[in-house]
Amino acid sequence: MMSGHSWLHATAALCVGLFATLAHGAYNQYPFEAPQDYLTVATDFTPWADALSRHESQRAVLFSCTEGTKKCRGRLRSFNRMVTKAQGLSVQEKVHLVNIYINRTNYDTDHPKRLYDKDGKKIGVLRNQWATLYEFLTDRGDCEDYATAKYFMLRELGVRARDMKVVVTYERKLRGYHAVLALRLDGGAIWLLESDNQIRKKYHGGYRYVYAMNEHSVWDHRDDY
Amino acid sequence: MKRLVTIICAFACAAAFADGTSSVAVPSLKVKERLHSIEQINVTAEKKAKAEQPQSEAVEALLAEAEKLDGQDNAQPSSH
Numbered sequence: 001m002m003s004g005h006s007w008l009h010a011t012a013a014l015c016v017g018l019f020a021t022l023a024h025g026a027y028n029q030y031p032f033e034a035p036q037d038y039l040t041v042a043t044d045f046t047p048w049a050d051a052l053s054r055h056e057s058q059r060a061v062l063f064s065c066t067e068g069t070k071k072c073r074g075r076l077r078s079f080n081r082m083v084t085k086a087q088g089l090s091v092q093e094k095v096h097l098v099n100i101y102i103n104r105t106n107y108d109t110d111h112p113k114r115l116y117d118k119d120g121k122k123i124g125v126l127r128n129q130w131a132t133l134y135e136f137l138t139d140r141g142d143c144e145d146y147a148t149a150k151y152f153m154l155r156e157l158g159v160r161a162r163d164m165k166v167v168v169t170y171e172r173k174l175r176g177y178h179a180v181l182a183l184r185l186d187g188g189a190i191w192l193l194e195s196d197n198q199i200r201k202k203y204h205g206g207y208r209y210v211y212a213m214n215e216h217s218v219w220d221h222r223d224d225y
Numbered sequence: 226m227k228r229l230v231t232i233i234c235a236f237a238c239a240a241a242f243a244d245g246t247s248s249v250a251v252p253s254l255k256v257k258e259r260l261h262s263i264e265q266i267n268v269t270a271e272k273k274a275k276a277e278q279p280q281s282e283a284v285e286a287l288l289a290e291a292e293k294l295d296g297q298d299n300a301q302p303s304s305h
Contacts, residue, residue, distance in 0.1 A: 040256045047264060072298050078291035085287055097284045100277050101291055107271060144268040168268055176270030196272040211263050220259050 017165040028204045030167060030188050031183050037218040039211070048213050051130035054116075055152060061120040067162070073120070074106065074138035083156050094157045095183060101191045102149045106140050107195075114139055144168070144179035146195040151181055151214070161181070165212040165219070167192070172206055182212065 043049045065072035065080050078101075086097055116134060117123045121170070131145040133152035138160040141149070147166045154164060161182045171178045181193040182202075191206075192200040233293070 007280075034289050039259055044256065045260055045263070050267070055302045075291075075295055075298075078294040081294060082287060082291055083289075089283060093281055093284050096280050097287055100280070100284075100288055103274060104292070142269055143271060168263075168266060171270055174270040174272070178270040178272070181270050194272065196275045197277050198275060211268065217233050218260070218263075 028207060030190050030192060030204050030207070030208075032160055032165065032182055032184050034219060034221065037219040037221050039218045042216055044214055045213060045218045047129045048218070051132055051148065051158070055132040055134070057118040058120075058132055060115060060118060061116070062068060062134045062137075064120070076134075076137055077159055077167055079133075079137050079153070083153070089157075091159065092186065094154065095191065096199070098150050098153050098157070099199055100145055100197060102136075102153060103195055104196050105136065105146070105149070109143060111200075143195050147179040147193070148182045150193055154181075154183075155215075161215045165214050167212040168210045169207040170210055172208070177210065180207075209213065 004209070031206060034035055042052065062076070063080060063083075065076035069077070082097065082101055089097065114122050114135065116138075120134075130148055131141045133149050135141070136145045136149040144166070151164055151166055154160065165182045167182045168177055168179050170176070178195075180195075181195060183191045185191065189201065190204075192204055194200065211221055213218045279285070
């Protein structure tokens with residue numbers, strides 16, 4: 001038989017657990033640590049794998065706009081300056097910088113994105129696919145391109161791939177699919193970087209998480225498949 | 226007895242870490258179906274930009290520098 005104090009402790013623990021569960025649901029925190037949602041390696045998701053491959057091949061031309069370059073395409077000059085000078089910032093400052101900097105790129109939806117090879121030469125056109133950082137900075141993009149651009153830029157600033165995911169969500173208010181960048185900071189805080197300049201730090205309400213990926217893996221958050 | 230247990234454990238560890246891949250790993254059918262359904266999702270919902278929040282001096286300085294550089298390149302006549 002439990003003593004009076006033991007019952008009190010058990011009841012308190014139950015109440016705390018119940019409150020934490022309800023609070024978590026209310027905050028709708030993005031389930032960054034969700035091993036049960038792991039789907040497959042990133043290379044199996046063809047459109048994303050293609051974007052990763054193109055990004056790697058374009059990295060040289062991405063950084064080709066140096067101090068002495070007379071004319072640079074799109075926002076490459078400012079990008080190079082940001083990456084060079086932001087290396088010494090704190091992680092949180094880097095995140096804020098990248099979020100605002102990328103969000104200042106003009107939005108462009110349903111626009112066939114030009115594809116470029118490693119030398120910056122146009123090789124084709126993308127429709128409704130994932131743009132690379134180079135393609136975004138030179139040719140704009142829509143919401144998933146903002147998220148992937150932030151991902152690639154933060155990688156250049158030293159943020160680890162395993163601490164970031166490009167997350168596709170269903171937004172009830174927008175009645176459509178939207179993409180954000182999820183970032184896991186030291187200490188476990190999960191931030192969602194939005195294209196409207198907000199960074200959701202605690203309250204992630206309004207999202208229905210669909211799937212996510214980084215350069216290593218793909219996660220499927222749907223539970224009614 | 227100890228030797229027998231050690232040998233059994235060694236075999237178990239070897240089996241656990243053995244690279245038994247004699248063929249290329251391919252996604253299972255269910256994974257392929259899920260990937261295919263993911264590919265059909267059209268991610269286009271746009272959000273209207275809200276006001277930027279004030280940042281640290283270092284961040285604000287870099288953003289101002291970026292804005293100036295973007296203005297310079299956009300103002301230059303095209304070389305094509």
